[in-house]
Amino acid sequence: MSAEAKRLDWRGLVIPVGFVVGAEFAARATGWESSMLASPSGIVAAFWTVLIDGTLLHATAATLATSLAGLAIGSIFGLLIGIPLGLSRTADRLMEFSIEAFRPIPAVALIPIALLVFGFGFRMEISIVAFAAFWPILILTRAAVAGVEPRLIQVARALGFGATARVWKIVLPAALPRIFVAFRLAAGIALIVAVTVEIAANPLGLGYNMILAQQTLRPELMLALLVWLGVVGWAFNHILLWSQKRLFGPAAMIRIER
Amino acid sequence: MALIAFEKVDLTLGGRPILAGIDVSIRKGEFLSVVGPSGCGKTSLLNLAAGLLTPSAGRITYAGKPVTGPRQDIAIVFQDYGKALLPWRTASGNIALALEAMNYPKEKRAARIAELLALIGLSRHADKFPNQLSGGMQQRLQIARCLAQDPSVLLMDEPFGALDAMTRQALQDEVLSIAARTGATVLFITHDLEEAIYLGDRVIAMRPNPGRFEISFDIDLPRPRDQLTTRERPEFLKMRRELFDVIKEVEH
Secondary structure, eight states: OHHHHHHOOGGGGHHHHHHHHHHHHHHHHHTOOOSSOOOHHHHHHHHHHHHHTSHHHHHHHHHHHHHHHHHHHHHHHHHHHHHHHHHOHHHHHHHHHHHHHHTTSOGGGGHHHHHHHHOSSHHHHHHHHHHHHHHHHHHHHHHHHHTSOHHHHHHHHHHTOOHHHHIIIIIHHHHHHHHHHHHHHHHHHHHHHHHHHHHHTOSOHHHHHHHHHHHTTOHHHHHHHHHHHHHHHHHHHHHHHHHHHHHHHHHHHHHHHO | OEEEEEEEEEEEETTEEEEEEEEEEEETTOEEEEEOOTTSSHHHHHHHHHTSSOOSEEEEEETTEEOOSOOTTEEEEOSOHHHHSOTTSOHHHHHHHHHHHTTOOHHHHHHHHHHHHHHTTOGGGTTOOGGGSOHHHHHHHHHHHHHHTOOSEEEEESTTTTSOHHHHHHHHHHHHHHHHHHOOEEEEEESOHHHHHHHOSEEEEEETTTBEEEEEEEOOOOSSOOTTHHHHSHHHHHHHHHHHHHHHHHTO
């Protein structure tokens, strides 16, 4: 981690900082204020307001909670189905058509159905996030399990392990680093889909607050939330990256050296 | 008395005959080397003895009973140690895998692992991961994992084929001393004629398409063997010459 921090080149900040300062000057010089644009200082002020009154915390919690719940449900189903499909070619062939038929459906196209079934609220949003997160986990888990070194399976058989112990001691640990990559991918998708559902339909979370700010002609709040969403997404990904390094240090090393 | 016996064994995989009419019995405590050109079914022969493959015809017995699947007193050393070790487990962890498979009492595992690591000269590397070990050390580790099973039979599939000459000689002598000490029966597959003669009590040469036995001869070289003097003995050179002629002939 420290080596990475050292490599961060501060010159990379010149353009964004310059842009913000320039925008501030331009806003003050022209006195621009509209239903679309806001000055950087206005955005900071709006951010401060929602931070103090608790709106931001509340909305962030709602969005993160639905993302994580949907991600968890999608991951569990993805693993439960992906592992057997990776282990058995017969099961894989049996399911291939069904999977390829459902997979292309865009998750957000399920909003109308989910609304009918669950109404507005957490459950509807979680179900759509789960659907979206399910596919990358399923497909990549299947590939990770099917791609486990056959020699390792043979070693386990030769040692006299039964089928369950083989999966538990050999297949899963061997596939885990790649499954975790799938999880990171799905986590990114989960956040995107959660915010999309909130913007499109569901009255909660950061997405809803953004669309509300837009409709009440408060561009400074809308942009403040947009920047905040960027921060949340960035932090989310970095926590996962960090855990990946902690969890799979040695195994990840071998992957690079080969 | 035969510990492992092949009786008129044929093996067909995917409609292709791999082995035909294999008839051999391996005595308890015997060191049997099998040589042959690539594609002659040497590895299939070993997988049959391990119970990883089932013969299409004939039968294979272990201590008089038919072989139906892998068993814990038969251990296999694979050639590709890089793939046969668990990269996410340390040297100790890899040995522990064999102990877990045999339900070895948990409280005695640490001591047993230390003992095996010492035996194979890896005590200082107990906590290293396989990719932090040299090729020779990785193969030692795989051998230690097999010894953890306390096997009566060691099946070795070209175990030193990927190692440099110096490491190979050191490991050959270690395998000989392990076999002498434990009294294990060894089936040793190799494509190196000198290695086959140097290690074995008996050498079988195979012929391909389909794989079958061409010639078998006993090796009366005295034990313990020595990398220099054994290889300089006239009998050694004579056998190497004979074997070389056979292999050259079957390759055409």
